Amino acid sequence: MYAVAMSNDATADSPESDASITMNFDDTELTLGLPGEGRSPAGGKSYAKRGFIETVDLNLGSSRGNANTHVSNNSESQNGKLPAAKAQVTGWPPVRSFRKKELERSSKLVKVAVDGAPYLRKVDLEIYSSYEELLKTLEKMLTCFTLQGNDRNKVGGRVAMEYVATYEDKEGDWMLVGDVPWKMFMESCNRIRLMKSSEAMGLGTPTNSCISIRKLKQNIKRIQGV
Amino acid sequence: MLRKKMNYFPDEVIEHVFDFITSHKDRNAVSLVCKSWYKIERMSRQRVFIGNCYAISPERVIARFPELKSLTLKGKPHFADFSLVPQDWGGILYPWIEAFAKRRVGLEELRLKRMVVSDESLELLSRSFGNFKALVLVSCEGFTTDGLAAVAANCRSLRELDLQENEVEDHKGNWISRFPESCTSLVSLNFACLKGDINLAALEKLVARSPNLKSLRLNRAVPLDVLQKILMRAPQLVDLGIGSFVHDPASDAYNKLKATILRCKSIRSLSGFLEVTPRCLQAIHPICHNLTSLNLSYAPGIHGNDLIKLIQHCRKLERLWILDCIGDKGLGVVASTCKELQELRVFPSDLQGGGNAAVTEEGLVAISAGCPKLHSLLYFCYQMTNAALITVAKNCSNFTRFRLCTLDPVKPDPVTMRPLDEGFGAIVQSCKRLRRLSLSGLLTDQVFLYIGMYAEQLEMLSIAFAGNSDKGMLYVLNGCKKLRKLEIRDCPFGDTALLTDVGKYETMRSLWMSSCEVTLGGCQTLAEDRPMLNVEIINEDGQIDFSADEKQKVGKMYLYRSLVGPRKDAPAFVRTL
Numbered sequence: 001m002y003a004v005a006m007s008n009d010a011t012a013d014s015p016e017s018d019a020s021i022t023m024n025f026d027d028t029e030l031t032l033g034l035p036g037e038g039r040s041p042a043g044g045k046s047y048a049k050r051g052f053i054e055t056v057d058l059n060l061g062s063s064r065g066n067a068n069t070h071v072s073n074n075s076e077s078q079n080g081k082l083p084a085a086k087a088q089v090t091g092w093p094p095v096r097s098f099r100k101k102e103l104e105r106s107s108k109l110v111k112v113a114v115d116g117a118p119y120l121r122k123v124d125l126e127i128y129s130s131y132e133e134l135l136k137t138l139e140k141m142l143t144c145f146t147l148q149g150n151d152r153n154k155v156g157g158r159v160a161m162e163y164v165a166t167y168e169d170k171e172g173d174w175m176l177v178g179d180v181p182w183k184m185f186m187e188s189c190n191r192i193r194l195m196k197s198s199e200a201m202g203l204g205t206p207t208n209s210c211i212s213i214r215k216l217k218q219n220i221k222r223i224q225g226v
Numbered sequence: 227m228l229r230k231k232m233n234y235f236p237d238e239v240i241e242h243v244f245d246f247i248t249s250h251k252d253r254n255a256v257s258l259v260c261k262s263w264y265k266i267e268r269m270s271r272q273r274v275f276i277g278n279c280y281a282i283s284p285e286r287v288i289a290r291f292p293e294l295k296s297l298t299l300k301g302k303p304h305f306a307d308f309s310l311v312p313q314d315w316g317g318i319l320y321p322w323i324e325a326f327a328k329r330r331v332g333l334e335e336l337r338l339k340r341m342v343v344s345d346e347s348l349e350l351l352s353r354s355f356g357n358f359k360a361l362v363l364v365s366c367e368g369f370t371t372d373g374l375a376a377v378a379a380n381c382r383s384l385r386e387l388d389l390q391e392n393e394v395e396d397h398k399g400n401w402i403s404r405f406p407e408s409c410t411s412l413v414s415l416n417f418a419c420l421k422g423d424i425n426l427a428a429l430e431k432l433v434a435r436s437p438n439l440k441s442l443r444l445n446r447a448v449p450l451d452v453l454q455k456i457l458m459r460a461p462q463l464v465d466l467g468i469g470s471f472v473h474d475p476a477s478d479a480y481n482k483l484k485a486t487i488l489r490c491k492s493i494r495s496l497s498g499f500l501e502v503t504p505r506c507l508q509a510i511h512p513i514c515h516n517l518t519s520l521n522l523s524y525a526p527g528i529h530g531n532d533l534i535k536l537i538q539h540c541r542k543l544e545r546l547w548i549l550d551c552i553g554d555k556g557l558g559v560v561a562s563t564c565k566e567l568q569e570l571r572v573f574p575s576d577l578q579g580g581g582n583a584a585v586t587e588e589g590l591v592a593i594s595a596g597c598p599k600l601h602s603l604l605y606f607c608y609q610m611t612n613a614a615l616i617t618v619a620k621n622c623s624n625f626t627r628f629r630l631c632t633l634d635p636v637k638p639d640p641v642t643m644r645p646l647d648e649g650f651g652a653i654v655q656s657c658k659r660l661r662r663l664s665l666s667g668l669l670t671d672q673v674f675l676y677i678g679m680y681a682e683q684l685e686m687l688s689i690a691f692a693g694n695s696d697k698g699m700l701y702v703l704n705g706c707k708k709l710r711k712l713e714i715r716d717c718p719f720g721d722t723a724l725l726t727d728v729g730k731y732e733t734m735r736s737l738w739m740s741s742c743e744v745t746l747g748g749c750q751t752l753a754e755d756r757p758m759l760n761v762e763i764i765n766e767d768g769q770i771d772f773s774a775d776e777k778q779k780v781g782k783m784y785l786y787r788s789l790v791g792p793r794k795d796a797p798a799f800v801r802t803l
Contacts, residue, residue, distance in 0.1 A: 090308075091308030091310045093606055093631050093633055093635075094690075096365065096391060097307065097393075098392070098393060100577060102524060103574075103575065104577065124501070127446075
């Protein structure tokens with residue numbers, strides 16, 4: 001029902017055909033040239049439809065040679081699958097850069113276990129830029145959980161005294177929060193546990209147990225927000 | 227005959243009649259009737275819309291419209307949104323503020339899109355216009371929270387401060403505490419796009435002394451307990467943007483919030499949820515049945531069943547912005563719940579192209595079947611079929627805006643492996659009121675033939691990786707009589723298409739062509755023929771040698787009509803031919 005201006009029968013083929021984009025229009029192909037000029041001038045440049053693959057696949061050697069289509073080609077090209085599908089082209093998909101930055105914001109979500117709590121929580125370490133900010137959030141979590149606890153815990157706001165922040169690092173060891181620089185902590189932290197300080201007294205190796213205790217106290221102070 | 231009749235009325239009466247004519251198009255038409263009407267119209271025009279800030283100079287705007295109170299300005303071309311325009315291309319606000327201040331324009335409202343706004347310009351603005359009321363910045367950049375502080379501190383009658391998706395350098399805001407105690411006139415405050423901390427106490431106090439506040443959009447730094455306090459102060463809110471919605475659902479603070487929300491019976495528009503504990507969403511359910519607008523496109527934390535449950539409460543929704551993690555099934559729920567839906571935007575949640583979360587043609591078909599009032603669509607999807615588009619066209623002939631984006635820009639119909647020409651052809655043939663169209667997927671010249679034949683009302687067209695030859699572009703230029711903006715990237719359109727009808731571009735606002743086949747010579751020919759056009763070549767990597775071979779391909783060309791010739795603020799990498 002729609003007027004068909006040119007025959008597209010040269011196009012794809014059977015459903016089994018390779019999902020390659022370079023479809024062959026051959027005879028129906030329109031080329032750029034002045035009226036009356038024949039095809040394939042000596043210059044040899046093909047003005048056929050610029051397939052996406054020509055733009056994106058640097059291995060084919062783009063005929064344009066201008067760097068406008070920036071591509072990071074991190075794809076596998078096995079089993080005839082279109083490699084271009086995984087490559088990234090500047091400005092595609094067309095999403096505002098503000099929105100793009102929001103989406104690409106990596107999040108480092110780690111589980112937080114609070115001793116005695118019925119369920120775990122999660123925090124996104126990416127949104128904090130220092131221990132202070134993280135510990136503030138952890139303190140809030142403590143308040144949520146422990147205020148439902150018994151009266152002993154509610155005495156004089158000293159709830160936080162009961163807990164110490166520890167974390168499991170990439171090697172599976174349980175460490176005290178606060179020892180290493182923030183960025184290092186963020187990269188190596190797998191999950192966090194707010195441990196009852198009565199249990200935590202044994203933390204720290206014999207060689208730096210003094211430092212551990214000092215850090216422990218500092219830690220507790222920080223959690224209290226002092 | 228007419229002249230006799232109109233002389234019967236003094237100018238004041240005609241002016242009063244003109245007061246009822248508010249649309250820019252109508253006022254422009256009125257001004258062309260005769261000299262007398264031109265004069266009356268220009269002296270009474272208060273709202274001016276300038277779609278391209280380089281089409282005219284601020285001095286000439288003031289000269290023609292001395293009573294100007296409200297200005298809308300757009301700067302960079304649309305494709306700047308997608309990083310196709312280099313950083314320092316232009317679109318600078320300062321000269322406009324400077325000129326307006328110098329001539330003591332009584333500016334009250336300023337709406338900007340894709341402009342470069344410096345702190346200096348905001349400071350000058352805040353000091354120069356005593357009656358300044360409304361500042362709306364969309365997709366702008368170049369300013370910091372210091373600029374906002376100046377606006378807060380100096381604009382005594384400020385009613386509206388609306389920041390949408392701007393890149394703002396955050397100097398960790400005490401800007402909000404710069405609103406003086408005497409400032410009680412705020413109606414709309416939107417700072418959702420700011421990344422840094424905000425002075426929460428100052429914010430609460432500001433809300434408390436703003437009885438007219440109707441629209442409030444918070445950023446991520448405002449936690450749930452503060453939200454609750456704010457809502458206590460402003461139960462009259464109509465539009466709410468939630469920053470952080472994270473809390474233990476068993477806590478007192480959360481329960482307080484639940485109760486407070488029940489008092490907010492006027493909320494019709496909801497957005498944000500920049501971080502969220504899904505189980506807290508229950509608190510929102512009671513107000514969902516009144517919502518007409520819901521924007522969850524920045525809330526990846528809401529998905530799956532939580533999302534569906536939320537939507538099932540929103541029967542009156544007219545506008546929905548969502549992420550594609552809603553899935554086809556979720557869109558089915560939208561289709562069966564939101565019968566009043568007019569505008570739908572589905573954004574991609576995974577830009578790496580994993581395709582896991584994406585929606586397909588199924589979701590769109592369901593929506594078209596279930597939502598008869600739909601007229602505006604933005605749909606990012608994994609795939610699309612001709613059959614689906616044909617069905618959508620049959621179901622919904624009301625589209626005014628139809629933008630479809632397949633994540634792979636040249637993906638054919640996966641069922642037939644054919645181009646999507648027929649599908650889009652069906653859309654343009656069925657939707658006679660279509661004004662804006664964006665295409666994607668595998669497309670040949672055929673689709674442009676259909677567009678030229680049927681899209682009679684089309685004003686804006688966006689094309690990427692499509693077409694076979696110059697014929698494609700020519701079909702569009704010849705057929706679409708109302709075309710105003712045409713933007714093309716990575717298509718095989720060259721000089722023949724560009725130069726066939728050079729007069730056409732003077733009837734349009736602008737043309738963008740990047741990574742196409744146009745040559746330097748072709749652009750030069752056009753520029754020489756049409757002095758009313760600024761033909762800009764953006765040469766950021768210095769690839770083009772302007773003294774050499776005119777057969778060089780031009781990487782990026784942006785042309786637009788202008789009354790003031792080549793702009794004087796073009797950076798070195800922009801050459802106006």
